[in-house]
Amino acid sequence: MTYLVEMKGIEKRFPGVHALKAVQFDLKPGEVHALMGENGAGKSTLMKIMSGIYSRDGGEMFVDGKPVSPDSPRAAQDLGIGIIHQELSLMNDLTAAQNVLIGREPRRGFGRLDEPALNAKVAEIFASLNLAMDPQTRVSSQTIARQQLIEIAKALSYNPRVLIMDEPTAALNDIEITELFKVIEKLKGDGVGIVYISHRMDEIKRIADRVTILRDGAYIDTVEAADTPLTKIIQLMVGREVSQNTPVIPDTSQNPVALEVRNLSRGKEVRDVSFNVRKGEILGFAGLMGAGRTEVARIIFGADPRITGEILVAGQPVDIRTPHAAVEAGIGYLSEDRKHFGLAVDMTVRANIAMANLVHFTSRAGVLNEAAMKDTAIRYIDQLGIRTPSDMQQVRLLSGGNQQKVVIAKWLLRDCDVLIFDEPTRGIDIGAKSEIYALLEDLAAQGRAIIVISSELPEVMRLSHRIAVMCEGRLTGILPGGADTTQEQIMELATQRDSAPLVSEEV
Amino acid sequence: MSAITTDAPQSTLSRIIAAGTHQRVLAFASLIVLLIGFSVASPNFMQTSNMLAILQATSVNGVLAIAVTLVIITGGIDLSVGTMMTFCAVITGVVLTYAGLPLMFGVIAAVLTGALCGACSGTFVAKMAIPPFIATLGMMLILKGLSLVISGTRPIYFNDTPGFSEISRGSLIGEIIPSVPIPNGVLILFIVAAVTAYILNRTVLGRYCFALGSNEESVRLSGVNTDRWKIAIYALAGSIVGIAGLLIASRLNSAQPALGLGYELEAIAAVVIGGTSLSGGRGSILGSLIGALIMAVLTNGLRVLSVAQEWQTVVTGAIIILAVYADMMRRNKTT
Numbered sequence: 096m097t098y099l100v101e102m103k104g105i106e107k108r109f110p111g112v113h114a115l116k117a118v119q120f121d122l123k124p125g126e127v128h129a130l131m132g133e134n135g136a137g138k139s140t141l142m143k144i145m146s147g148i149y150s151r152d153g154g155e156m157f158v159d160g161k162p163v164s165p166d167s168p169r170a171a172q173d174l175g176i177g178i179i180h181q182e183l184s185l186m187n188d189l190t191a192a193q194n195v196l197i198g199r200e201p202r203r204g205f206g207r208l209d210e211p212a213l214n215a216k217v218a219e220i221f222a223s224l225n226l227a228m229d230p231q232t233r234v235s236s237q238t239i240a241r242q243q244l245i246e247i248a249k250a251l252s253y254n255p256r257v258l259i260m261d262e263p264t265a266a267l268n269d270i271e272i273t274e275l276f277k278v279i280e281k282l283k284g285d286g287v288g289i290v291y292i293s294h295r296m297d298e299i300k301r302i303a304d305r306v307t308i309l310r311d312g313a314y315i316d317t318v319e320a321a322d323t324p325l326t327k328i329i330q331l332m333v334g335r336e337v338s339q340n341t342p343v344i345p346d347t348s349q350n351p352v353a354l355e356v357r358n359l360s361r362g363k364e365v366r367d368v369s370f371n372v373r374k375g376e377i378l379g380f381a382g383l384m385g386a387g388r389t390e391v392a393r394i395i396f397g398a399d400p401r402i403t404g405e406i407l408v409a410g411q412p413v414d415i416r417t418p419h420a421a422v423e424a425g426i427g428y429l430s431e432d433r434k435h436f437g438l439a440v441d442m443t444v445r446a447n448i449a450m451a452n453l454v455h456f457t458s459r460a461g462v463l464n465e466a467a468m469k470d471t472a473i474r475y476i477d478q479l480g481i482r483t484p485s486d487m488q489q490v491r492l493l494s495g496g497n498q499q500k501v502v503i504a505k506w507l508l509r510d511c512d513v514l515i516f517d518e519p520t521r522g523i524d525i526g527a528k529s530e531i532y533a534l535l536e537d538l539a540a541q542g543r544a545i546i547v548i549s550s551e552l553p554e555v556m557r558l559s560h561r562i563a564v565m566c567e568g569r570l571t572g573i574l575p576g577g578a579d580t581t582q583e584q585i586m587e588l589a590t591q592r593d594s595a596p597l598v599s600e601e602v
Numbered sequence: 603m604s605a606i607t608t609d610a611p612q613s614t615l616s617r618i619i620a621a622g623t624h625q626r627v628l629a630f631a632s633l634i635v636l637l638i639g640f641s642v643a644s645p646n647f648m649q650t651s652n653m654l655a656i657l658q659a660t661s662v663n664g665v666l667a668i669a670v671t672l673v674i675i676t677g678g679i680d681l682s683v684g685t686m687m688t689f690c691a692v693i694t695g696v697v698l699t700y701a702g703l704p705l706m707f708g709v710i711a712a713v714l715t716g717a718l719c720g721a722c723s724g725t726f727v728a729k730m731a732i733p734p735f736i737a738t739l740g741m742m743l744i745l746k747g748l749s750l751v752i753s754g755t756r757p758i759y760f761n762d763t764p765g766f767s768e769i770s771r772g773s774l775i776g777e778i779i780p781s782v783p784i785p786n787g788v789l790i791l792f793i794v795a796a797v798t799a800y801i802l803n804r805t806v807l808g809r810y811c812f813a814l815g816s817n818e819e820s821v822r823l824s825g826v827n828t829d830r831w832k833i834a835i836y837a838l839a840g841s842i843v844g845i846a847g848l849l850i851a852s853r854l855n856s857a858q859p860a861l862g863l864g865y866e867l868e869a870i871a872a873v874v875i876g877g878t879s880l881s882g883g884r885g886s887i888l889g890s891l892i893g894a895l896i897m898a899v900l901t902n903g904l905r906v907l908s909v910a911q912e913w914q915t916v917v918t919g920a921i922i923i924l925a926v927y928a929d930m931m932r933r934n935k936t937t
Contacts, residue, residue: 148823167825168822168823168824168825169825172825180823184817184819184820184823185817185820186812186813186816186817186820186821186883187816187817187883188812188815188816188883188884189809189812189813189816193809193813197809197813197820197821197824197826198821198824198825198826200806200809202806205805206805206806206807207804207805207806208804208805208806208808208809210804249824
């Protein structure tokens with residue numbers, strides 16, 4: 096049979112990264128083909144090539160057996176390929192209807208819009224999806240879940256023959272997911288081919304026909320969903336040393352509590368979160384996108400206001416309203432976005448390490464003591480094994496792993512007792528990851544309390560002495576670290592949603 | 603998706619309020635308060651002649667503010683409108699005074715020159731990916747220089763073109779209804795406002811103004827040729843600036859090549875007071891019109907009260923900060 100879409104030997108390079116290495120993928124009409132892999136495996140890149148957002152550096156692509164090279168989203172749409180993006184990409188200031196038909200507005204001539212026709216057309220699309228929504232409602236007034244539904248309606252309005260869904264359920268609750276799956280079944284019946292990207296194992300079993308696994312930009316295997324156990328799929332995804340990633344977990348239960356958080360709440364993002372971290376302990380935070388982990392960290396660090404709750408450092412209540420106050424209290428936060436918030440990339444390694452602590456390197460007359468800064472920088476370059484030709488190297492010329500080490504050096508210099516790492520290995524290659532892990536373990540062994548937020552389950556399981564799991568702003572459970580805790584146990588807590596649907600709260 | 607609440611169809615009123623018009627309502631209320639305040643403070647303020655003077659003073663800044671509103675809604679900024687206005691006036695001078703062509707050619711030249719300049723800015727922004735601030739800053743200087751070069755740094759007078767000064771100072775309405783001698787400049791301001799508001803709210807061009815300011819990448823990924831539309835929007839804004847050039851040249855009966863710098867900031871101030879968001883995606887022509895009126899009423903009222911001109915500038919600055927602060931407060935509350 097001819098495939099709806101066939102991709103062979105796809106290559107893609109970004110500066111410094113070989114993102115896709117001879118990847119193959121095919122899609123039949125009327126099937127749901129799941130694309131699985133860890134973060135950075137290349138799933139989204141492959142789908143952006145299929146939908147004309149990126150161009151490929153090598154390989155072939157066929158639609159209905161004919162070679163094609165969509166070079167723009169428009170060209171892919173003309174081939175019948177539609178995509179629902181992972182990040183919401185709606186225009187918040189426009190109405191639902193205006194969003195759905197953007198670029199294809201019904202017109203009256205002379206560029207005039209036919210607004211009633213626009214609204215009627217979109218009302219029809221919503222009805223076919225069983226979606227109760229006023230087309231004239233403004234997108235910004237809708238919850239994330241309902242915005243996701245608008246996004247889905249937009250993709251379907253192109254009547255695609257191929258529909259790519261990149262984590263479509265990341266923000267949906269159970270009822271909404273069930274409705275979405277009904278729509279998917281209906282599309283399948285119409286012969287539409289669906290590419291489905293998701294991190295949720297349970298969904299794969301529920302709707303996928305076939306599963307293709309990518310790892311580190313390479314094609315691994317394609318299997319039938321029905322007769323492949325989930326454990327096998329996970330093994331293919333993770334690939335490397337799954338079993339030996341259990342660290343020796345020190346007994347820290349008698350150590351003093353370094354940080355305690357009680358009943359932290361802020362709107363819907365963070366709801367009644369309580370936990371503690373002891374000195375010498377690594378507490379991992381697991382959860383899905385939007386579970387509220389980063390939000391908790393930002394509140395503790397004083398970057399966002401908290402509405403209710405208490406924060407205690409070494410048993411003493413502290414009132415943290417600004418990041419400055421957090422640092423004074425001995426709490427450091429290493430943002431997930433190093434380039435934006437962690438580093439001045441055009442400045443030298445030396446300048447970056449000294450940055451947060453310039454007062455210590457300044458004479459009374461306000462002049463910087465370069466010699467002392469140099470000594471300190473060199474000490475940390477040695478201690479952390481930062482690979483750089485000199486302390487005068489610009490940070491942007493270092494690799495991701497070494498940049499992260501510079502950020503860590505910066506915070507070590509502040510001598511914080513509690514360090515919060517938000518996605519510490521994002522964008523870092525596998526070799527450098529283990530160095531960062533060893534560094535975190537060292538820091539804990541020295542008696543610091545470490546909090547690690549990570550979306551990669553193997554990472555959380557590899558590092559954590561205890562694992563806190565969040566879902567929809569609530570802390571749904573704390574699991575022990577080590578070999579006894581399984582991915583399934585974590586996923587169960589991470590998807591333990593409120594029984595009441597999200598939307599009913601607004602009524 | 604069925605088990606979810608149904609949106610009650612919103613009434614038009616609630617929709618208008620939900621559309622973030624608080625700032626516009628606030629601006630309008632401020633305008634009324636200012637009008638009442640000044641008329642209580644001085645009996646000379648509410649004179650018909652003074653009201654007409656205020657409207658006349660609004661016309662140039664109002665038209666410029668309308669042009670800048672379009673660009674700001676796309677998430678951009680246009681710093682070149684002041685000197686572009688002058689450049690259009692100078693070109694009109696060249697066409698009418700130097701070449702001696704009939705009046706109509708001058709009008710067309712002004713509008714076309716503006717559209718061309720706007721298209722240039724738009725091309726720099728869209729095709730060359732230069733930030734709007736920088737691109738229009740460059741245009742501002744280029745046009746200022748060109749105006750001086752072309753005119754030989756001397757004003758060009760329109761004494762040979764009968765009727766040119768009527769564009770701004772005459773009164774078509776006054777000829778029909780002698781009791782309301784509204785100057786043509788004001789009439790033109792309102793016509794430009796009405797037409798632009800229609801374009802913004804009822805045409806594809808307007809829709810993409812808001813869409814670009816709201817989420818440009820998303821519009822691009824939806825298959826819209828964003829570069830082309832952006833250039834079109836800057837060009838439309840430029841042609842409106844051309845009309846402002848005609849108004850000011852007509853009022854002064856000359857093209858003053860050294861004039862223009864500073865007008866862009868007054869126009870941006872009017873837009874901001876009127877509630878258009880500098881981050882793009884939100885805004886209205888009516889708001890900018892009210893913003894321009896507030897600035898004119900303030901200047902006029904303080905002058906009637908014999909407040910020194912230096913202080914008028916201080917007050918205008920404070921009003922801008924207050925207006926934006928009020929907008930920020932409202933926004934923080936809703937998100």
